[in-house]
Amino acid sequence: MSQDLKEAALEYHAKPRPGKLSVExxxxxxxxxxxxxxxxxxxxxxxxxxxxxxxxxxxxxxxxNLVAVITDGTAILGLGNLGPLASKPVMEGKGVLFKRFAGIDVFDIEVNSESPQAFIETVERIADTFGGINLEDIKAPECFEIERALIEKCNVPVFHDDQHGTAIVTAAGMINALELQGKKIEDATVVCLGAGAAAIACMKLLISCGMRSENIFMLDRKGVIHSGRDDLNQYKAMFANDTDKRTLDDAIDGADVFVGLSGPDLLSADQLKKMAPNPVVFACSNPDPEISPAVALAARDDLIMATGRSDYPNQVNNVLGFPFIFRGALDVRATAINEEMKVAAVNAIRELAKEPVPQEICAAYNVDSLEFGKEYIIPKPMDVRLLDVVPAAVARAAVDSGVARLPYPAHYPLKSMDDII
Ligand SMILES: NC(=O)C1=CN([C@@H]2O[C@H](COP(=O)(O)OP(=O)(O)OC[C@H]3O[C@@H](n4cnc5c(N)ncnc54)[C@H](OP(=O)(O)O)[C@@H]3O)[C@@H](O)[C@H]2O)C=CC1
Ligand SMILES: CC(=O)C(=O)O
Ligand SMILES: [Mg+2]
Incomplete structure (x- = not known):
């Protein structure tokens, strides 16, 4: 990040009033x-x-209409375990996005918990205050047990955004990117750098979209997750590949797809050059991607490149998911956000990218036009049509799959924020 942007970001958060959210x-x-x-x-x-x-x-x-954004601060973006208080700007930021894009009120709650069990008990005790629980930035593997336990104990939908929000948006972008590169999802070989909350959920959802688990090479800090390793937790073990590849260098050779959900600057230009022709590179670590678009595009020009950031084309970020998914879930008072609702969200997001983009959305991004292609594989967060298509698809799936406690809303689809009741 440039010095200018760093200073502007601190000023933005500090002035004229500290923070980004208030209660009205x-x-x-x-x-x-x-x-x-x-x-x-x-x-x-x-x-x-x-x-x-x-x-x-x-x-x-x-x-x-109230969602709790709750964290223990153990995996703040790609910055790591910096504790609950340091996570507050991110949690306030999620609150801003919930409100700005889907009219949902948020309390951000940063829990200082000594164990996953203490965290679970804290959330369980306050859950009835809210219409839904959005878990955020909780590290793997603890996040899996935390989410499982809270789904069981709470009467409202519980959704770990870094897992499912990320997976939904990644799957939507990936299906479109592979189509543009002329590759079939079932044939694509994939390197997934990272084996945590986001990585495991993304690969699971991609498998349910047709990717083959034997074509996925997942890596953690120790290298490729393979069947000879005896240090794997049960979640990583699901991705243990029977392979003699051991390093990122080995795995990236000839790969069609790179998905980074790990940390900054971990994929080099030389490694990128070893990928198959017309590769797809999702370097989604925040704030700094596994490889910067400038380095990647200088290394080769046949790739589709996405990051998690707002300042490059193709922002593959869960912001395209959680506000709209919760809108749909809250409006039918869903008891859960189930697989059917997630798949409905994937399809709604990916199909929207193929629609002509209205001029006001282009203007918000200071471009003359946006058209489905290598630099526009997925809708932009400012696209108000997300509010039209994603909550409607999610609400419909909730009703059809039997988890809705209210009928499909009469006031749907939502054409603008003014339509939100
Ligand atoms: N664009 C988006 O929408 C989103 C992006 N992300 C990004 O994904 C990343 C991971 O987040 P999350 O899954 O929540 O965090 P977790 O803590 O659950 O997982 C982090 C994973 O990254 C791996 N990792 C870290 N450093 C390296 C390295 N040097 N080499 C290989 N693997 C490494 C860890 O390996 P090990 O298991 O060995 O510790 C771990 O598996 C973050 O950068 C985050 O910003 C997350 C959610 C949404
Ligand atoms: C975007 C997000 O949730 C993350 O990077 O953790
Ligand atoms: Mg997150």
Whole structure:
């Protein structure tokens, strides 16, 4: 990151008021009558109604449009385990995106927990306050058990964004990129650098989209995950490949696809040059990708390149997923965000990239036009049509797969933020 951008980022967060989120009042509070409705004595009435039937919390409080973004700060972007307080700018940032793109209110909660069990107990105890739980930046392998336990214990949908949000957006971008490069997903050989939350979920979803597990070479800090290793946790072991490849150098030779979900500057130009013709490179580590687009495009010009960042073409980032997926899930009061809903989101996102792009979206990105192709494989986050297609697809899938507690919303599809109820 340039010195200018670093300074601007600190200034942005500090001024004129520290942070990026605040709480707003949604009802009149001007008169003593207003206060006697909002507070004592009037507030006693919704209290009694909720005590009689917990469902009334959706009728009388903000629960139905409120998501908790919760972390323990153990895997903050690609910066590592810097603790819960340091993660707060990212969690506030997720809150900004939920609100800006899908009108969802967020409390960011950074938990100082000494163990996964303590974290699980903390979240379980506060979960009923919210309409949904978005787990964020919790490292593998602990994140898998944390999510499993919380899905079981909580009455509202629990979704680990780094796993499923990332996987949905990666799958959408990958299907489009492979199509553009003239490659079939079932034939593509893939190097996945990283074997954590995001990497494991991305590879699982790609396999359910047709990729072959024997064609995937996953690497952690110790190299290729292969069947001869005896140091693999159960999640990595699912990707143990029966191969004699041991290093990134070995694995990248002739590969069609590179997916980076690990850390900065781990793929060299020389390694990139060893990939098959017309490769797909998703260097998705934030804030610094596994290889910078400038280095990659200088090394070869036949690739499709994506990063997780907002300042390059092809932003493969879970921001395209979580706001819209939760919008759809909340609006049908889904009890879970299941596989059917995830696949519906993949298809909605990838199909949108093939639609003509309205001029106002191009203007937001300061370009004359955007057209499905090597530099536009996936929609832009500012594309308001995401709010139209993704919540509708997710809500429909929730209804059809039996996890919705409300019917498909009469006010769908959402054409703008003003349509959100
Ligand atoms: N673009 C997007 O939307 C998203 C991007 N990401 C990015 O993915 C990365 C991982 O996040 P997440 O999965 O949540 O974190 P985790 O802590 O769960 O996983 C990190 C993984 O990266 C591996 N890794 C780290 N350094 C190296 C290295 N030098 N060589 C090989 N492997 C390495 C770790 O290996 P080991 O197991 O050996 O420790 C681990 O498997 C981050 O950079 C994050 O920003 C994450 C979510 C969304
Ligand atoms: C984008 C995101 O969630 C991450 O890098 O962790
Ligand atoms: Mg994250």
């Amino acid at each position: 009042i949604t009802k009149p509070t001007q008169t003593s009558r207003d206060l006697s409705l909002a507070y004592s004595p009037g507030v006693a009435e919704p209290v009694r109604e909720i005590a009689k039937d917990p469902e009334n919390a959706y009728k009388y409080t903000g629960k139905g």
